[in-house]
Amino acid sequence: MGRPKQFDPDAAVEQAMQVFWRQGYGATTPQCLVDALGIGKGSLYNAFGGKRQLFDLALRRYLDLQNSAVAELLDGCGPVKERLRKALHFVAQADLADPDRRGCLALNTAMEFGRTDESVMAQVQGMFDRIEGAFRAVIAEGQRAGEIDPGRDAEALAGLLLNTVNGMRLMARVDSGPDRLLRVIDTTVDLL
Template identity: 50%
Template sequence: MARTKSFDPDDAVAKAMEVFWSKGYARTTPQNLVDAIGIGRGSLYNAFTGKHDLFERALRRYQAQETARLINLLDGPGSPRQRVHAALTLVLEAACADTDRRGCLATNAAVELGGDDEAATLLVRRIFDRQHDAFRGAIEEGQRAREFAADLDPRAAADFLLATINGMRVLAKVDPHPARLAALAETAMRAL
C-alpha cells in the first residue's frame, strides 16, 4: 500500500520561499528546508527533485503572490499616473516595512544567480519582463491621456521604472531610510 504524503506541497513551497527569501539560494541548506517545512529529508526529495527544483517553485510562487500585487496596481483602476505612483509607493512601503531587510526574492536571485543559473535567470527575467510590460502599458495609456509626455519612450521609461524599484529594494537592504526611498520614488515620478 502506498503511503500518502504527510504534508501539503503548496505549503511546503510557501515555507521554502520564505527560507530562500531570508537566506538566499546558496546559504539555504537542505536541512534549513527540512526544518522549515517540517518533513524528513527523504520526503523532501520524494516531493521535489532537489533544492534547485524547490527554489524554482519558490520563485514561481513569489511571482504569483508578490509580483502580482505590483501588476494589479499598474493594471487596475485610476489614472495611469496614479497607478504608477501607487506601484512605486507599494515598493517603498514594502521596503520600509521589511525589518529583516530581505529585499525582493527576484532581485536577490538576479544578483546572486543571474547569468550563472540558466533556469533561475529565465524565471527572474520573466518576472522583470512582466513588471516592465505593466509599467509600459500604464505609460502608453498615460500618454494617450496626456498624463505623460508624448515624446517619452515607453520602453525606456518602463526600464527606468523597473531599475528604480529594484534599486529601491537593493538600497533598502543596506539603508532603509524612508525619506531617501521616498525621494527616489518622487524623482522617478518627476522624470515621467
C-alpha cells in the same frame, strides 16, 4: 501501499520560499529546508525532487506574487501617475516593513547566481520583462490621456521605472527609513 502525504505541498513551497529568501540558495541546505518545513528528508525528495527543484518552485511562486501585486495596482482606476506612484510606494513599503530587510528574492537570486544558471536567469528576466511591460502599458495609457508627453519613448520610461524599482529594493535593504525612497519615488514619477 505508501503512506499518504502528511503535509501540504503548497504550504511547504511557501515556507521554502521564506527560507531561500532569508538565507539565499547557497546557504540553504536540505537540512535547513527539512527543519523549516517540518518534514523528513525522504518527503522532501519524494515530493519535490530535491533542493534545486524546490527552489525553482519557490522562486516561481515569488515571481508570480510580485507580478500580480504590481499588475493589480497598475490596472486600477485613476490617473496614471498616481497609479505608478502607488505601485512604487507598495514596493518600498513592503521592503521597509520586512524586519529582516531581505529585499527582493528575484534580485537576490540574480546577484547570487549571476549568469551561471540560464534557467534561473530566464525566470528572473521573465519577471523583469512582465513588470516592464506593465509599466509600458500604463505609460502608453497616460500618453493617450495626455497625462504623459506622447513624444517620450514609452519603452525607455518603462525601463527607467523598472530600474528605479530594482534600485529602491536594494536601497531598502540597507537604508534606515523611507525618506530617501519616497524622494526617489516622487522624483521618478515627476520626471514622467
